[in-house]
Amino acid sequence: MSLSQSLTAAMSGLTAASRGAQTVATNLANLRTAGFGRRDLLLSSLASGGVLVGAVLRNSTPLITADRRIALAESSVADTRLGFRTALEGWLGTPGTEGSLTTRIGALDSSLLAAAAAPGTEATLAAVLNAAMGLAGTLASVSAKVQQARSTADGAIANDVATLNLTLAQVADLNHSIVKMSALGRDTAALVDQRQVLVDQIAAIVPLREVQRENGQIALYSAGGATLLDGRPAHFGFAQAGVVAADSGALSDLTMNGRPLSAADGAAMGGGRLSANFAIRDDLGPAAQHQLDAIARDLITRMQEADSTLAPGAAGLFTDSGAAFDSARERGLASRIRVNAAVDPAQGGALWRLRDGIGAVSPGDSGNGAGLSAWAAALSEPRAAASGGFLPGLRSLSGLAGDMMSGIATARLADDVQATVAHSRSSALSELEAASGVDSDREMQMLLLIERSYAANAKVIQAVDGMIANLLEI
Known part of the structure; x- marks a missing residue:
C-alpha cells in the first residue's frame, strides 16, 4: 500500500471514529428520552483500504412495540x-x-x-x-x-x-x-x-x-x-x-x-x-x-x-x-x-x-x-x-x-x-423493548473501541508524516 493510500485509509478511519463518537453521544444523551430508538453507524470496508461511513440506522423492535x-x-x-x-x-x-x-x-x-x-x-x-x-x-x-x-x-x-x-x-x-x-x-x-x-x-x-x-x-x-x-x-x-x-x-x-x-x-x-x-x-x-x-x-x-x-x-x-x-x-x-x-x-x-x-x-x-x-x-x-x-x-x-x-x-x-x-x-414488554434500546454500559464499551481506533489511525498518520518528511530530506 502506498503512502497516499495509507494516509487516505487512516483519514477515513478518523472520520469513522468521529461519526461513531457522535452516534454514541447521541445514544447516551437520549438514554431516558421517550420514543428514542438506539442509533447504529453503518460501516463497510473499502477495497482500496480504509472505512466507508454509511447511514445512521435507527434500531426498533416492531413486534414487541x-x-x-x-x-x-x-x-x-x-x-x-x-x-x-x-x-x-x-x-x-x-x-x-x-x-x-x-x-x-x-x-x-x-x-x-x-x-x-x-x-x-x-x-x-x-x-x-x-x-x-x-x-x-x-x-x-x-x-x-x-x-x-x-x-x-x-x-x-x-x-x-x-x-x-x-x-x-x-x-x-x-x-x-x-x-x-x-x-x-x-x-x-x-x-x-x-x-x-x-x-x-x-x-x-x-x-x-x-x-x-x-x-x-x-x-x-x-x-x-x-x-x-x-x-x-x-x-x-x-x-x-x-x-x-x-x-x-x-x-x-x-x-x-x-x-x-x-x-x-x-x-x-x-x-x-x-x-x-x-x-x-x-x-x-x-x-x-x-x-x-x-x-x-x-x-x-x-x-x-x-x-x-x-x-x-x-x-x-x-x-x-x-x-x-x-x-x-x-x-x-x-x-x-x-x-x-x-x-x-x-x-x-x-x-x-x-x-x-x-x-x-x-x-x-x-x-x-x-x-x-x-x-x-x-x-x-x-x-x-x-x-x-x-x-x-x-x-x-x-x-x-x-x-x-x-x-x-x-x-x-x-x-x-x-x-x-x-x-x-405492559411492564414486561416495556422492559423487553428497552433491552434492545440504549445500554449505557454497551455504549461506553463502544466509546473505548472508538478511542482506540482513533488513536491507531492517528499513529498511522503520524508515521506517514514522518516517512514523507524523511523522503523530503533525501
Whole structure:
C-alpha cells in the first residue's frame, strides 16, 4: 500500500471514529428520552483500504412495540374501570362503617324500634326523623356522585377525541416530512422518534396496529379494523353533554369523518381508554343508578304500604321530591328521594305523625307505637325486588342494599386483578423493548473501541508524516 493510500485509509478511519463518537453521544444523551430508538453507524470496508461511513440506522423492535401498545390499551381500560368501581364502592361504604348505605338503613331500623318502645318521647321521634333524612341523603348523594362520574367520563371522551384528532394529524404531517427528508437523503431517525411517541399516545386511547408503507410512512388501524390513518387521517366528532343527569336522554356517540359510526365500526374502536369511558357513561354508571333507584323504590313502597293512615295515591314517609312514587318515573328516583315534609318541623310538619301516621290529622295516643313497629317490620320483611336487575329471591331492604354493594365489590376485585395482569404485561414488554434500546454500559464499551481506533489511525498518520518528511530530506 502506498503512502497516499495509507494516509487516505487512516483519514477515513478518523472520520469513522468521529461519526461513531457522535452516534454514541447521541445514544447516551437520549438514554431516558421517550420514543428514542438506539442509533447504529453503518460501516463497510473499502477495497482500496480504509472505512466507508454509511447511514445512521435507527434500531426498533416492531413486534414487541406492537404488543406493548396493546398492553398499554388494556392497562388504560382496566385502570379507568377500576377507578370508577373503586370510587362507587367508597361512596356506598362498606357494611358496618359509619355513613355507609347499609349502616344508614340499620340506623333507621334501630331508631324505629327505639321509638316504638317509647313513642311518647319527642327525642326518639326526632331520632327517627334524623335517621330517615340520613338514609335519603345518602341515596341522593351517591346518585349525584354517579352522575358526576358519568359527566367526568363524558368530558374525558371529549378530551380523548380532541387528542386523537390532533395526534393523527401530527402523525400524518410527520409522514409527509419523513418522505421529503428521505428524498433529500437526510436522516429521518429523529422524526421517527417523534412519530413513535405520538403513536403511543393514540394507543392508550384506541388500541391500534401500525403498518409500514413506502418511503418510511406508516398507516394506523384500530385493533378492531377501523382505519385511523392511511394517507389522510380520520377525523372523529363528539358533542360533549356538559352535565349528565340520571334522567338524561341519549348522549352523543362518536362520528367518523362526519358520519355516525355503525355498530361494527363502534366495536372496532373498542378496547382502549375511549371505550372504557363510554362504558362508564353509558353502561356502568346507568347500571349503578338503576340499582340505587330500585333500592329507593323498595324503601318508599315498604314504608308507604306499612302506613294504614294514607289515602290512596298519597305519599308516605319517603317521597319523590314531595310527591307519591310513580313507577313510570323510577329513573333517577334515588336522586329525588326526600322525607315527607309532614313529619319535619323545619318544613311546617310535626314529629307526632311519625307515631300516628303520615295521614293522621291530629295527634293520637302518645303511648301507641304500633305504627312505628309496622315501619320497622316493613324494613325487615323479605321481598322480591321490583326492579334493578337483582338476582331472584326475597330480601330485606338491608339485604337488597347489601347485594348491590357485594356485586360492586366483586366487580371491583375482578377489575383489580385485570389491572394487575395488564400492568405486569405492559411492564414486561416495556422492559423487553428497552433491552434492545440504549445500554449505557454497551455504549461506553463502544466509546473505548472508538478511542482506540482513533488513536491507531492517528499513529498511522503520524508515521506517514514522518516517512514523507524523511523522503523530503533525501
